[in-house]
Amino acid sequence: MIVSAILLAVRQPWLGLRLAADESGAVKIVAINSAGPSASLQVGGGVVSIAGNEGEPVVLTALDLVEEPDVAECYVAFAEFITRQRGLSAALRSGTVTLALDDGGRVELAPADIRPLSSLPAVFWVQLVVGGGSFLIGAWVWSLKRHDLPARILTGVGLATMPALRSGCWSGKVSHAARRPP
Numbered sequence: 055m056i057v058s059a060i061l062l063a064v065r066q067p068w069l070g071l072r073l074a075a076d077e078s079g080a081v082k083i084v085a086i087n088s089a090g091p092s093a094s095l096q097v098g099g100g101v102v103s104i105a106g107n108e109g110e111p112v113v114l115t116a117l118d119l120v121e122e123p124d125v126a127e128c129y130v131a132f133a134e135f136i137t138r139q140r141g142l143s144a145a146l147r148s149g150t151v152t153l154a155l156d157d158g159g160r161v162e163l164a165p166a167d168i169r170p171l172s173s174l175p176a177v178f179w180v181q182l183v184v185g186g187g188s189f190l191i192g193a194w195v196w197s198l199k200r201h202d203l204p205a206r207i208l209t210g211v212g213l214a215t216m217p218a219l220r221s222g223c224w225s226g227k228v229s230h231a232a233r234r235p236p
Contacts, residue, residue: 055216056186060171063178067146068169073101075116080156087173091163100156106148112141121177188215 070090105111126132192212
């Protein structure tokens with residue numbers, strides 16, 4: 055499970071940008087990975103939208119950059135968030151993306167097919183360690199006391215945390231693929 059979570063996270067298109075919303079909600083470039091496809095861009099510039107080869111541009115908002123989507127105000131906002139994430143994913147997977155910048159310029163980039171391990175956020179690694187550690191502790195206790203009900207329950211709980219490793223991949227979601235620091 056841990057290996058599959060890592061593979062799922064690194065097999066995402068990657069621009070090598072870290073984006074953040076300013077106090078007005080405008081999306082700004084706050085860091086650029088010098089080895090990434092966006093190395094020619096400047097920190098401090100704004101990104102208005104991202105468009106793929108054939109799709110409509112997706113105008114970026116502060117909500118696109120949240121760590122967890124549960125901050126959406128209502129179901130409609132959450133559904134809109136998911137639709138926008140699908141649009142961003144399709145754009146990044148289309149081969150070439152066009153970033154519309156706040157100065158009126160446009161930049162065409164080819165996202166990297168695989169993002170470097172070093173670009174994965176700390177929260178991703180924490181979730182892997184917690185999930186894997188829970189499983190290992192549960193398995194260890196079960197190996198010592200196989201017939202004790204509490205040991206079986208602990209093992210079950212440890213095993214149940216393994217599917218939660220996929221939530222770590224949310225930390226590497228499409229908008230985050232563009233926003234992780236170098």
